[in-house]
Amino acid sequence: MRGFQLEPSDAPRGAIRDHPVALKRVLHYRTRSLDQPNWCDTKNMLSYLSHLSSLGRRKKIAIQILVDTTLVVVCFLAAMVIRLESFNFLTDLKIWPPVLISATLTITKLWFDGLYRALVRFVTGKVLVAILQGVATFSIALFITSNVLSAGIPRSVPVISGILLFLAISSLRFGARHLFRTPMQVAKKPVVIYGAGSAGLELLNSLFHGRDYAPIAFIDDDRQFHGLTISGYRVYPPSEIPRLGRDFGVEVVLLAMPKLSHSRRREIFASLEQTNLEIKTIPALSDVISGKAKLSELRNVSAEDLLGRDAIAPNEKMLKRNIEGKCVMVTGAGGSIGSELCRQILLQKPKTLILYDISEYALYSIEGELQNIRDQSDVSARIVPVMGSVQRASRLKSTIEEHAVETIYHAAAYKHVPLVEENIVEGVLNNVFGTFAVASAAHELGVGSFILVSTDKAVRPTNVMGATKRIAELICQSFAEKKTATIFSMVRFGNVLGSSGSVIPRFRKQIEEGGPITVTHREINRYFMTIPEAAQLVIQAGAMAKGGDVFVLDMGEAVRIADLAVTMVKLHGLTPYFVDSPAEIRHGVGDIPICFTGLRKGEKLYEELLIGSNPKATEHPRILTAEEVSMKPDELSLALDDLSRACQANDLSQVRRILLELPLQYAPSEP
Structure with a gap:
């Protein structure tokens, strides 16, 4: 698990600085790996990566082919040294024709398998198959051509060089991916993903390609997952969320559990209520199945999510009786x-x-x-x-x-x-x-x-x-x-x-405007x-x-409307406080004031x-x-x-x- 230190970015000057809600929304944190070498953060490295990214597609492919060809030769030489424990073979010209033929066949195989069409910053484990096939081509071709041309290359060298070549090409791809992604992580907010299932993994992959959030860890209710590592990220129990928030500056919890019932969703929110973390969620499974949304689309947990009940399957006969x-x-x-x-x-x-x-x-x-x-x-x-x-x-x-x-x-x-x-x-x-x-x-x-x-x-x-x-x-x-x-x-x-x-759209708009939220009476319920x-x-x-x-x-x-207002404020990762009139609103006490205005004309308390x-x-x-x-x-x-x-x-x-x-x-x- 990497550590992250928080560095506040430059905040806008002027009136925004005096508005606690606006300031909280504008300020974001840049996450930087504590164990990452300093040269990755230098302007020269960022400039170099930017220059490589700006090259045309053909130039990028040419660089990859040149580097891979060099790796083929280097891995062959390393294998020969390992096998013969000397450099005397370098003067033997018979060994080079098999190497050149095998290298050509290997690069050609990698080309047709699509390795050079893949964008380096987005490569996944699927490229390992193409690399393995290319390396196998090299080893087989080297063995055959060495025997046909009587080059005298030891029979173990094709195997040793193939292993070295697989490690070299795959390490190069994933190392380059890490370098290109590192600058993208700088401005991301650290988050934890609640749910280590398939939806959580899909969300994790989408966060890699996004520009908003940097995953820190997984959270899951299932004890059998606790302590395990999934895609390089450790799985913690829900009780660890406050500590992760303190240690790594986590500001947001992402719920990746589309099948979650309303009752369980309420329980999770109640457990997170005192952490003052913003909670976002992926769409409901019904919206994903119907094509209305994707699992990777995040939205704020709404009051509707918490107030809604677990659905009871309708009686289809009754639904159709007066309609079909x-x-x-x-x-x-x-x-x-x-x-x-x-x-x-x-x-x-x-x-x-x-x-x-x-x-x-x-x-x-x-x-x-x-x-x-x-x-x-x-x-x-x-x-x-x-x-x-x-x-x-x-x-x-x-x-x-x-x-x-x-x-x-x-x-x-x-x-x-x-x-x-x-x-x-x-x-x-x-x-x-x-x-x-x-x-x-x-x-x-x-x-x-x-x-x-x-x-x-x-x-x-x-x-x-x-x-x-x-x-x-x-x-x-x-x-x-x-x-x-x-x-x-x-x-x-x-x-x-x-x-x-409904009061909910009005409350939501008032929160977005920085408050106050207006509630007619402390005890009014609906x-x-x-x-x-x-x-x-x-x-x-x-x-x-x-x-x-x-x-x-x-x-x-x-539901008490005052409690609903508090819940909605906390869902936005903000702190509510109560006042009896607009004159009592004070900065620094909390983020969003909840003001009681008195029952309106004709309004009932219950x-x-x-x-x-x-x-x-x-x-x-x-x-x-x-x-x-x-x-x-x-x-x-x-x-x-x-x-x-x-x-x-x-x-x-x-x-x-x-x-x-x-x-x-x-x-x-x-x-």
Whole structure:
């Protein structure tokens, strides 16, 4: 194991020096082997290597041939001296014709085997085969020509010279590779690779050719690897990471374990949390298999990696039940949930997929992505983008009639709590009357299944957005009580990771800008789920519906947002600290301040998923069903008429009064 000493490179002058985060990002360390000869670091050596690298390809090949020819002659002479223990043979001219013939045949063989086409700095162990074949050619040719020409060369000399020649040519190649790579290592950050398996070896090889990281050692959980050396690098247990960080200036841990489960990934991060090392990872195995990424592509470990759960294999029958061979429509198809629903639906081979959205750009983006997915798979579904508002009943009915829609996933909604609080009428019109328009069209035209994508904020809402989503649930329950051919159901879940309204993208941007991270309250918590898991569960829940069902997804454990902020800062190799106001931010205390700003208008401290307390299990372990309060269709219709008139008059006080009178358990956080 080589030792490395750290030398800080020249840092930018000026304001960047006073910014701890920017300074930490700009400063990097140059690693230099302590046992490396000084002449390798001299300007003359670097200049000489640079000159050789700049030569044309033909000149480089000519130099290699000249050097190899010289080695052939030198190794032959050395073998003769070893065998005869004298230099008297030099005056015997008969020995030279066999040597020249054999040398010519050897160089020719090496040429045709591609040795001179390989770039020296990138040679691998594969060149040893070509060298061995060339050396064998030399030994055999020397033995035959010596006998034919009666040169009197001892029979052991071809063997001895062949061994010497193999060692000389291979040592020269790998020695030259080391010299050419040494300058490239100077500016690299020292890192350890967590995972000594095949993925770790592939990552190690890619780091050799990259310009960012210099591997120091392997880390692995498997005890049978501890103390072993792989490709020249020793394997250590995870407990040695802090020492390696201190001794060799390691700043980054590279996770090379693509099959790693979310639970194990969380355990590893927890064990590294106090080291303040940045953690990067290779892509997930699913992305590698699908061709979306390569094992050598590194990225920061994200909060999604740690908050996500180990996936449960979906029930294929339930995924296909409302989709395969049918015409399916998704409202809000360009949104975070809607777009993932479209991706999942397309894989289940519908006959037609209708993308319904009011946003031109969102519709354009998701259509293009789905067309690419379809073209690269065996799916033949027709993809139809439809631009329109869910509030336009005529547009909805004409679309459903024209394409004979059989299943509707209604994901269109305004979901951002503070924005809806400031735009109450638009929130009600879109979330309430938009849902009524879609559900009414589905009921009138006999659509087979209608699945509403709801939210945990509909449970005892403290904001208008949650109240409108609870009314949307009441609308679906009301239609389910009527004589209808449509099976209405609702699926309720919490926040999804990486959605447009998620805190994670905002935190990530704030960290990149140097902070502060803004959190509303020290104790606020939320449920989180990955978008793909949520979409799969929505589809499977809809397949189990019998009419009027309220499905609740098992979101796992709630996460404190302050803890999430701390985790994200540490994932970037930085140190967080807490302040109660921007005025308390101080340089030198830590890298990223986390500032508490107070709950926003309509925001709840804790989210809930159930109104009642009687959830029932279903055939899927992560999907529950609940019996919630409903309204009779006539009563709901009268309330919606009043709400519509209040919205048309832009009477906010009347809108709030109606929301308070409906059985929503609406309790606004502000009067």
